[in-house]
Amino acid sequence: xxxxxxxxxxxxxxxxxxxxxxxxxxxxxxxxxxxxxxxxxxxxxxxxxxxxxxxxxxxxxxxxxxxxxxxxxxxxxxxxxxxxxxxxxxxxxxxxxxxxxxxxxxxxxxxxxxxxxxxxxxxxxxxxxxxxxxxxxxxxxxxxxxxxxxxxxxxxxxxxxxxxxxxxxxxxxxxxxxxxxxxxxxxxxxxxxxxxxxxxxxxxxxxxxxxxxxxxxxxxxxxxxxxxxxxxxxxxxxxxxxxxxxxxxxxxxxxxxxxxxxxxxxxxxxxxxxxxxxxxxxxxxxxxxxxxxxxxxxxxxxxxxxxxxxxxxxxxxxxxxxxxxxxxxxxxxxxxxxxxxxxxxxxxxxxxxxxxxxxxxxxxxxxxxxxxxxxxxxxxxxxxxxxxxxxxxxxxxxxxxxxxxxxxxxxxxxxxxxxxxxxxxxxxxxxxxxxxxxxxxxxxxxxxxxxxxxxxxxxxxxxxxxxxxxxxxxxxxxxxxxxxxxxxxxxxxxxxxxxxxxxxxxxxxxxxxxxxxxxxxxxxxxxxxxxxxxxxxxxxxxxxxxxxxxxxxxxxxxxxxxxxxxxxxxxxxxxxxxxxxxxxxxxxxxxxxxxxxxxxxxxxxxxxxxxxxxxxxxxxx
Amino acid sequence: xxxxxxxxxxxxxxxxxxxxxxxxxxxxxxxxxxxxxxxxxxxxxxxxxxxxxxxxxxxxxxxxxxxxxxxxxxxxxxxxxxxxxx
Numbered sequence: 202x203x204x205x206x207x208x209x210x211x212x213x214x215x216x217x218x219x220x221x222x223x224x225x226x227x228x229x230x231x232x233x234x235x236x237x238x239x240x241x242x243x244x245x246x247x248x249x250x251x252x253x254x255x256x257x258x259x260x261x262x263x264x265x266x267x268x269x270x271x272x273x274x275x276x277x278x279x280x281x282x283x284x285x286x287x288x289x290x291x292x293x294x295x296x297x298x299x300x301x302x303x304x305x306x307x308x309x310x311x312x313x314x315x316x317x318x319x320x321x322x323x324x325x326x327x328x329x330x331x332x333x334x335x336x337x338x339x340x341x342x343x344x345x346x347x348x349x350x351x352x353x354x355x356x357x358x359x360x361x362x363x364x365x366x367x368x369x370x371x372x373x374x375x376x377x378x379x380x381x382x383x384x385x386x387x388x389x390x391x392x393x394x395x396x397x398x399x400x401x402x403x404x405x406x407x408x409x410x411x412x413x414x415x416x417x418x419x420x421x422x423x424x425x426x427x428x429x430x431x432x433x434x435x436x437x438x439x440x441x442x443x444x445x446x447x448x449x450x451x452x453x454x455x456x457x458x459x460x461x462x463x464x465x466x467x468x469x470x471x472x473x474x475x476x477x478x479x480x481x482x483x484x485x486x487x488x489x490x491x492x493x494x495x496x497x498x499x500x501x502x503x504x505x506x507x508x509x510x511x512x513x514x515x516x517x518x519x520x521x522x523x524x525x526x527x528x529x530x531x532x533x534x535x536x537x538x539x540x541x542x543x544x545x546x547x548x549x550x551x552x553x554x555x556x557x558x559x560x561x562x563x564x565x566x567x568x569x570x571x572x573x574x575x576x577x578x579x580x581x582x583x584x585x586x587x588x589x590x591x592x593x594x595x596x597x598x599x600x601x602x603x604x605x606x607x608x609x610x611x612x613x614x615x616x617x618x619x620x621x622x623x624x625x626x627x628x629x630x631x632x633x634x635x636x637x638x639x640x641x642x643x644x645x646x647x648x649x650x651x652x653x654x655x656x657x658x659x660x661x662x663x664x665x666x667x668x669x670x671x672x673x674x675x676x677x678x679x680x681x682x683x684x685x686x687x688x689x690x691x692x693x694x695x696x697x698x699x700x701x702x703x704x705x706x707x708x709x710x711x712x713x714x715x716x717x718x719x720x721x722x723x724x725x726x727x728x729x730x731x732x733x734x735x736x737x738x739x740x741x742x743x744x745x746x747x748x749x750x751x752x753x754x755x756x757x758x759x760x761x762x763x764x765x766x767x768x769x770x771x772x773x774x775x776x777x778x779x780x781x782x783x784x785x786x787x788x789x790x791x792x793x794x795x796x797x798x799x800x801x802x803x804x805x806x807x808x809x810x811x812x813x814x815x816x817x818x819x820x821x822x
Numbered sequence: 823x824x825x826x827x828x829x830x831x832x833x834x835x836x837x838x839x840x841x842x843x844x845x846x847x848x849x850x851x852x853x854x855x856x857x858x859x860x861x862x863x864x865x866x867x868x869x870x871x872x873x874x875x876x877x878x879x880x881x882x883x884x885x886x887x888x889x890x891x892x893x894x895x896x897x898x899x900x901x902x903x904x905x906x907x908x
Contacts, residue, residue, distance in 0.1 A: 257860030295887055298862050379866060396888050403890075404872075413876055505892040509879035518880075518892075615897035616880055617858055620890040 205290035210318035213348040242358040258305040293317035297382025399622040438482035446475035473654025488638040496626035515605025527557030555776035556597035573765025575745040649783035704810035705764040767814030774806030835899030843903030
C-alpha cells in the first residue's frame with residue numbers, strides 16, 4: 202500500500218510497480234479513490250494500492266477529503282493488517298518532510314518501508330541520500346530508487362515483502378525529522394537545480410497570473426472559457442444523446458401498445474435513462490477542465506485570488522470552482538466540492554450549489570418567460586432573464602452566509618495551500634480521470650435517478666380513484682392528457698391548491714412542479730400536457746396561448762403576470778431536481794442533508810413566491 | 823556607551839512583502855500546528871513573503887526549501903518569526 206505526501210512521486214512508482222497508470226496531481230479531490238493494481242514477484246502475488254496523498258496522520262480533516270480517505274483506510278485495515286505493508290513514498294530531495302510522516306506511520310504499528318524517489322535528480326546534483334543512516338536511526342528499511350528505472354520495481358517489491366516477513370519496527374520513534382533529514386542529505390537546505398529552474402519559470406508566470414489587476418482578469422477570462430466550453434462542447438453532445446433516446450423511444454414505443462406499459466417504458470424508464478445520460482458530456486468536460494487546471498498548478502492560484510472574496514460569505518477560495526461549475530450543472534459541481542478541505546465549508550457549498558442558475562434552468566426560464574410574459578416586450582423578458590441569473594448567485598451567497606451562522610456554524614480551517622510549480626498535464630492521465638468520473642456518476646447518481654424517474658412516472662400516470670371523480674369529463678381529451686388528469690399527481694395538486702393559491706399556483710401548476718422534479722426542463726412539457734397540449738414546441742408559444750385561455754370560475758385569467766413572477770421566484774430557489782438530491786445524498790453520505798436541502802429550498806422558494814405574487818398583484822401586474 | 827542588539831519578534835502577517843524571517847513558533851491549536859508543520863511550515867524554516875492577495879487576502883510565501891504556499895492572512899499573524907532577516 203503506497204502512502205505519501207501529495208507530489209511525492211507515488212503515482213509514478215505505482216505505474217512502475219503495476220505497469221498500469223494512475224492520475225497525478227497535488228489537488229486531487231476530484232476523485233478521492235484508492236487505486237488498485239496487481240504485481241507478481243517470484244511466486245508471490247501482490248495487490249498494490251495507491252492511497253490519496255496525505256501530509257500527516259494527526260491532523261483533523263473530514264472522512265471524504267483526500268487525507269481523510271487515506272487515514273481512514275490505514276486505520277480500518279482490521280484483519281488485513283498482518284498482510285499489509287505500508288510503502289511510504291518520499292521525495293529524496295526533501296527528506297525532512299517525508300520523515301515527519303514516517304514518524305506518524307510508525308505509530309500505527311504496521312510493517313513499513315520507505316522508498317525515496319527521484320534518486321536520479323539527487324545524483325544529477327552530485328548528492329546522495331544516506332539510506333543506511335536513515336535505516337539505522339529509524340529502524341525502518343529505506344531505499345532510494347528512480348521510478349523511471351525498470352529495476353525499481355523488483356527492488357521495492359523485494360523490500361516490501363521482506364518487511365512483511367520481518368519484525369515490525371518500534372512504534373515509539375525518537376528521531377527528530379528535521380535533524381535526521383539534514384544529516385542524511387548533505388546540504389539539505391539548498392534547492393535542486395532542476396527545481397530551481399521550475400521555480401524561476403513559475404515565478405515569471407506568477408508575476409502575470411497573480412498580478413493584482415491582471416491576475417483576476419486572467420482568472421475571469423479562464424473561468425469564462427471553462428464555462429463556455431461546457432455549453433459549446435457538452436450541449437451538442439447532450440442533444441445527440443437526447444436524439445438517440447428519442448429515436449429509441451420511437452422504435453420501442455409502438456410495439457408496446459398505447460397503455461400504461463408503453464408509457465412506463467417510454468416516459469418512465471427511457472426518460473430516466475435519458476436524464477442520466479444527458480449529464481455525461483458535462484461531467485466529462487468539467488472533469489477534464491478541472492483536471493487540467495489542477496495538474497497545471499493553476500487551480501491553487503485561482504484559490505489564492507478569490508479566497509478573500511468568498512471568506513465574507515463563510516466559504517473559502519476552494520469553493521469557487523464548484524460554485525462556478527454549478528452554473529452548468531449542480532451534479533458534477535457537488536462532486537467537485539471534494540477539493541474543499543474544510544468539512545463545514547464543503548457541506549455549505551454543497552447545500553448552496555443548487556441555487557446557482559444551472560443550464561437546465563435556462564431553457565425552462567426562456568419558455569416560461571415567453572409563456573407567461575408573452576404580452577410584455579422582449580426587453581422586459583431579457584431583463585427578467587438576467588435578473589433571475591444574478592438573483593441565483595446572490596441567493597447562494599446569502600444562503601451560505603446564513604447557513605454558516607446556523608446549520609453549519611463553526612470555525613473554518615485556515616487556508617494553507619501548497620502552490621506547486623507549473624507543469625504540463627499528461628493527456629493520458631487527464632483522460633483516465635474523466636473516464637473514472639463518468640463511470641462513478643453512472644453508478645452512484647444514475648441508479649438513484651432511474652428509481653426516482655420510475656416513481657415520478659407512477660405519480661404522474663397511475664390513476665387515482667378520487668381524482669377520477671374530480672377530473673370531470675375527460676373523454677374528449679387525448680389519452681396522455683386524460684391520464685395525467687386522473688393521476689395521483691393531479692389528486693395531490695388539487696389537494697394542495699388551497700395552500701399554493703396564495704402564491705398563485707393552481708393545481709395545474711402544482712402538477713407541473715411535481716413533473717419538474719425529474720428535471721427542471723420537464724416543467725414545460727408537464728404543464729403543456731396538463732393544460733391539454735400533447736406536444737409543447739420549444740418557443741412556448743402554444744403554451745402561452747393555452748395559458749391565456751384558461752380562466753378562473755369568476756372569468757379572470759388564471760395565469761397572470763403575477764403568477765409568472767411568483768413561479769419564477771420559486772424556480773430560482775427550489776431544488777426541484779432529483780439528480781441534485783441524489784448527488785447531495787452521495788456526497789454527504791446521508792439522506793438527512795439531501796432532505797434538508799429539499800426542505801429549506803422549497804420552504805424559502807414558496808415563501809418568496811407568495812411574497813412576489815402578492816406584491817405583484819398589489820401593484821397591479 | 824552600550825548598544826543592545828534587540829530582535830523584535832514579528833509575525834509573518836506583519837512582514838513586508840519581499841522580506842524574509844525565520845519561523846520561531848506557531849501560536850495555533852495543536853491540531854492546526856501539526857498539520858501546518860507537516861506541510862513544511864515549521865520552526866527554523868526561513869520564509870519570504872512574495873506577494874499578498876488584494877483586500878487582506880492570503881499571503882503567497884516561499885520557504886527556504888523552495889516550496890510555496892498560500893497562507894491565510896489571519897493565520898499568518900499567528901506565525902511568530904524570530905526577527906526579520908536582512
